[in-house]
Amino acid sequence: MTAFDDGYPPPGRARPMSAADRRDRVLEAGMRLLEWPFAQLQRLIGLRRMPWVFVLPNMALFTIFVFVPVLLAIGYAFTGGTELLLWNRPFVGLENFSRLLSCGSYLDPASCELDLFWTAVFNTAWYTAFNATGTLVVALVTALVLNRLTRGKAFFRAIFFYPVLLSPVVVALVWKWFLARNGLLNAVFADLMGQRTIFLLEVLWSRFWVVYVSIWFHMGFYTLIILAGLQAIPRDIYEAALIDGTSRWRQFWRLTLPLLMPNLLVVLVLLLIRSVQVFDEAWVLTDGGGPGTSNTFLVQFIYETAFATDVRLYGLASAASVLMGLALLVLTLVQLWLGKKAEN
Amino acid sequence: MLGFLTRTRGKSRMDVTDILAWAWLILGTLVIAIPIGWAFLSSFKPEAEINSFPPTLLPRAAQELVIEGYDDPLPAYAWTDEQGQTRTVGLVRRIGLKATVVDPESPGERLSVDAGSIVKQTAIRPAWSNYTEPLERFAFLTYLKNSVFVTTVATILTLVLNSMAAFALSKYRFRGSTTIFVLMLSTLMLPLSVIMVPAFMVVVGLNLADNLWGVIFSTVATPTGVFLLRQYMLTIPDDLIEAARVDAASEFRIYWRIILPLSAPALAVLAIFSVIWRWNDFLWPLIVLSSPENYTLQLGLNAFQGQFTVQWHYILSMTVVALLPVTLIFLFLQRYITEGVASSGVK
Amino acid sequence: MASIRMEGLTKAYGNLEVIHGIDLDIEEGEFVALVGPSGCGKSTMLRMIAGLETISRGEIAFDGEVVNAMSPSERGISMVFQSYALYPHLSVRKNLSFGLENLRMKRAEIDARVAEAARMLELDAYLDRKPKALSGGQRQRVAIGRAIVRHPKVFLFDEPLSNLDAKLRVQTRGEITRLHRQLGTTMIYVTHDQVEAMTMAAKIVVLNGGKVEQVGRPLDLFERPANLFVAGFIGSPRMNLYDGRITGTEGGAARVASPETGELLVPLGGVAAGRDVKIGLRPSHFAVGAEAAGSPLLLEVDQVESLGHETYLHGRLNGAETTTIVHVQNHLDAAPGDRVPVRPRDGHIHLFDAQSGLSLGRV
Ligand SMILES: Nc1ncnc2c1ncn2[C@@H]1O[C@H](COP(=O)(O)OP(=O)(O)OP(=O)(O)O)[C@@H](O)[C@H]1O
């Protein structure tokens, strides 16, 4: 055969055992150890059944910790008492649901048997409305701004995304300190307002800050998704518009927004789904839903009913979970439907 | 800088929208950076200073002087004498309007001066004790260990179990594979809050309540991870696997020597996410773990800040500790993360 | 080295049967080519021999031992894939040694075998490179090297040259043939390129629609195709085929007629008048021009392809519709519109039964 003279660097000649070879040998030995049980199994059951061996560990844990609970979830909602084990619990039919839903007037939580539940429902509703719209607007504007950058895009994208990675507890504490009586915000604005405000102890302020912190926390994630949508819009459409002399403003309303709409709808529903489940950062920020119950949300109601009281009402909590799950299911179906539509 | 600012969109001049865009970016950056930066700076302030109002920007602490003949260092003061000259002296004691000070130049001689003529001296000095004391005196070292343990073990298990499942679901056609995949996908959207109670029952039933393994086992079989890895593995040509079979490799060896190395980029993304998820987890550990010695850092922090006397200097330092790993990961692996999120939509 | 016997070999995907009971014997050390149009089941058959595909019915035996239940490695085969399937994350050296390590071979033995294969294929210079840093031809040789090091009883190739450019393909063809001579191993070579099959193999198996159409030496297939399919498939340009009929018999001879050829008297017995047949004439089996002076057959030329040392005439015979290709050694002066006299060479007329497609003989 001909030698290939192809400009690559000259070859390494046959060598004595190198450090890399030695490392390879150790790795190989380690792998043999792991391989052994699998190889025995393969000999026993044959190659065709090996995929089962590979999915089994994951499937087992998945079944135990996700699947079984999903199946049991319904069961709890129809049982009463304070026993944890499902089979020790008496069947009570629809009692949990009727308790949750019995109200003098649905518009007035105080008239309900479980006024805390309805307070939580209303709080969750306004939180969801403000949080979803607020986040969507902020994320959309940020994505639009980032999309026009030619330089520094990665940098700013990273800055805006960073809070998403923080833990809810960290976010809550950072803001709690910022808003504290001795905090920076008071230091800057106390003179202006004549006095120091304890923001998180006033109903309106606390609600405002819960939504604000939540937007601050999560907007980077949605920005990234919208940005991906923007980048999928072909450039030549804009070039055509430029040649037509379309103004920037018109470009946005007539081109960008309609083209982005499917993407935005998906983001909106995702936002709704996540907003309904608000708990962690709001709970820590407001010391458990305060002041009073002004920031008590659904998940907090479920958590506290099931785990944070002396009388653990698992049935009631599960009934509330089921109701919330139904709402989420509807939203999820809407989202899947929108996603399908967006693909076409 | 101006050149950089005006270079947007390749135009020669900035128009109104450019200015608004930059205003938005700068404002946004400040809104994000200031609270975190403020918490970070505050975490180095000593207890006395953290509670003072109006706050100072940088951590300051009283200066001290070591003077011959005195066992303990003396607080440093600036003393302006009758001639109008200012000297640094150490305060021995103060009684009413009189203060006893000593000049470090002549340590043997005590001076009695007006309390009004001396001013306390401070210097920028981070209070490292904010960081050491919670770890030594409170249980934060335990929380930290628990968090590291949960995060490491759960991430390793996630990578191993998810990649094995993804291998089976992407490289074999076997009865039930589609069913399994669809079942997993359908729970991708299922929130924990809906199955809180029965999931807890399962944990109790397995005798894993108030046990770190209860947190670990219930989180490792993530559908997201399986999905992400499967999609990646689908791009590995099947020929490689058949070639390896001809090369007498067992199925495990194919997984370990061919599939895993070739899936490294996807594994890296999953590893990053898994670390962040497990490090930040809150609600589920809150339900499963009940005794303080089992708390993770997030739970410990939450419990600590909920106590009657709020010790912000400790809380903030531990907040910084809790935020540090994620921040470091982000600094070094930022590209993987943002691209991973943008392409797969996971968070 | 091994002989291979296949009996009633069948492959079905669910209800869809793609290989329909193949019987085939391959001798020890033989170089066999499997050819056929795309989708005819060549790869499937090869993969069944390799053990990568289960066998639905029938059996495969190596040296008389049934291997149906054996894994690829137990069968002692190696395979070169069309895509080469080199492990992209491993160096060439590791690619070559991977299979040997799996067999738990001694390190010294592995090194020796890798060195031997590298020398044979002139890969020494590239041993520490990753496949990505190799040219297509080099990758190809690594793929072959990976097959060699295992000292297999049977080599399987699945269209190994289809990713190479024309020049490299010719060169590698020669190299594989040389390798076969040198190693003497049984080789089964899948290709849809009949030139590869004709030049390399000692035996060609023509597959079509999951069935064997004919097995034989390359020249046999060319000269005595067993049926219409093989006649059309082997040979380039393909054989001219005309619809004809036996118009009468005279002792040991028969009259065959078609619009294109007119009436021909051929020495063929045992056929009845009135039978529908196909008449096959290879392009190279015509006497043309001066050689055919006086022939009543005229080719109306539509197109002339002149390659200098040979010429192809495309045209219509006797004014019929079907296009006929005629091959002429050397240069021939002809232009579109010309009418050139041609005559089928005696002994090179193929006749097939129109219904079954089976050969009635070459006359
Ligand atoms: N997994 C499968 N399921 C169903 N049918 C299949 C499968 N694999 C192959 N086939 C069918 O089997 C037939 C033979 O395929 P095969 O790959 O053997 O063809 P081939 O002769 O190698 O063709 P080519 O020259 O294009 O490579 C084809 O019709 C193909 O559609």
Ligand SMILES: [Mg+2]
């Ligand atoms: Mg093929």
